[in-house]
Amino acid sequence: MLRILTIRLQIAPKPHLMAMKKDQPLFCGNIEPQERTFKSTASTPSFHTRILPTIKHDHQELVYHSQKIFTSTNPDEQTRYQNQFTWELARHLIGEELVVYPAIIASLSDGQEAADRNRMEHQGIKEKLKIFQDLASTDPRFVPTLRGLMDDFGIHARHEEDVELPRLESMLSKDESVEMTKSLDRTKVFVPSRSHPHSPVKPPFESVAGLITAPIDSVADLFRKWPDGKKG
Template identity: 30%
Template sequence: MGHGGNVIDELVTDHREVEELFGRIEALPSGDKDRKVYAEQVTMELVRHSVAEEEYLYPAVREHVAGGDAIADREIDDHSKAERIMKDLEGCDAGDPEFDRLCQMLMAEVRSHIADEEQNLFPKLRAACPPQALDDLGDKVRMAKKMAPTRPHPSAPDKPPANKLLAPGAGLVDRMRDALSGRGKKKD
C-alpha cells in the first residue's frame, strides 16, 4: 500500500501483492488456519484498492477514455461481485468447506478483473492521459488507500461524491476493529 509512481504503476504493484497473497493461500493445505489470515490480508488490500479505484481511477476513465462510462461501470460491477464474495468469506473459518469454494471464486473473479484492467483499461488510460495527470492520480490513490475501509461494505456507495464522503469514516472504524481483533495477523 503506497508504492509511489503514477496511478498505473501503483495499481499494478497492488495487483502483484494480491497475487502473492493468493499464492500463499494456494500453497497451504485446505483447513490450515493461516489460509484465513492470508484471506483477511487479501480482503484488506482488495477493499482499500477498490475504494481508491472507485474514488479516483474510474472517474478519470469516464472523463478521459473513449467509452469510459461503460468501462468504469463494468469495473465497478466486478468490484461488487468480489465484495459480496469477500463478505461471505469473512464469516467462514479456514476449516469450513465453504471457505475453499469462496476463496476459489474470489481468486477467479479478481484475476479476471486484474487481467482486464492491465490488458485493456490501463493501456487506454495511459494513451488518453498526460503523464502529469497519471502522476497526480497516483498520489490521490495512495492517499485514498490510507483512509479507505479494510472490510467489505457491499451496500456502501461506489460512485462519487457519496463514496468519498463515507469511506474515511468507515475506514477509521474498520482499522480500529482490525487493531482490536488482530484481524489479518498470525496468532501464536
C-alpha cells in the same frame, strides 16, 4: 497515535483530467505510507510510479496473498493471510472507484460505460469478499469461496491491465499519471479495509460512506492476526 486528516471535497462540473491541477490531489492531509505492506519477490513500486504499474502491482499482491492461502495447510497462517488479502482487496477496489474511474470517465470517449461496467464487476467481487472475509479458515467453504472470488477478480484485472488502463495512460502525461498514483495511495489510507457491498458505489456518496465505515474497520483490525506475526 491518531492523526486528524483534513479532507477537501469539491462539488463542481467534471473537468477533463488533463485540466486538473497537479498540486490538488483528491485527498489532502498528513498521510504516511501504510505500515502493513506487501512483502514478496515482486518489487514494490515507488510513490512516484505511473498508475498502470501501480495497479498491476496491487493485482500481483492479491495473487500472492491468495496463493499463500491456497498452499498453506495451517489454519492460523491461512487466517493471517485471509486478513491481509481482505485488507488489500477492499482498499484497492474503493481506491479505484474514487480515483481511477473518475479519470476514466473524464478521459475516454466511452469512459462512463467503462466505469459503470467496472463498478458492476466490483460489486460482484465485493459480495464474494464479504462472504470470504467472514469465514473461518477451517470452514469447508473457505478455499472454494476464495477460488471463485479470484476467478472473477482475474478476469476483471486482466481487462483493466490490457485494455482500459493502457488507454488511460495514453491520455496522461507522466506527471499526471504519477499524481494519480499519489492520490490513490493517499485515498487508501482511510477507506474501509473490509468489504461492505451494500454501501453506495458512485460519487459523492461512496466517499461519505467510506469515511463513516473506515474507522470501524480500523479499530477491528487492531484485534486481527496478520502475516507479520503481530496483531493489527
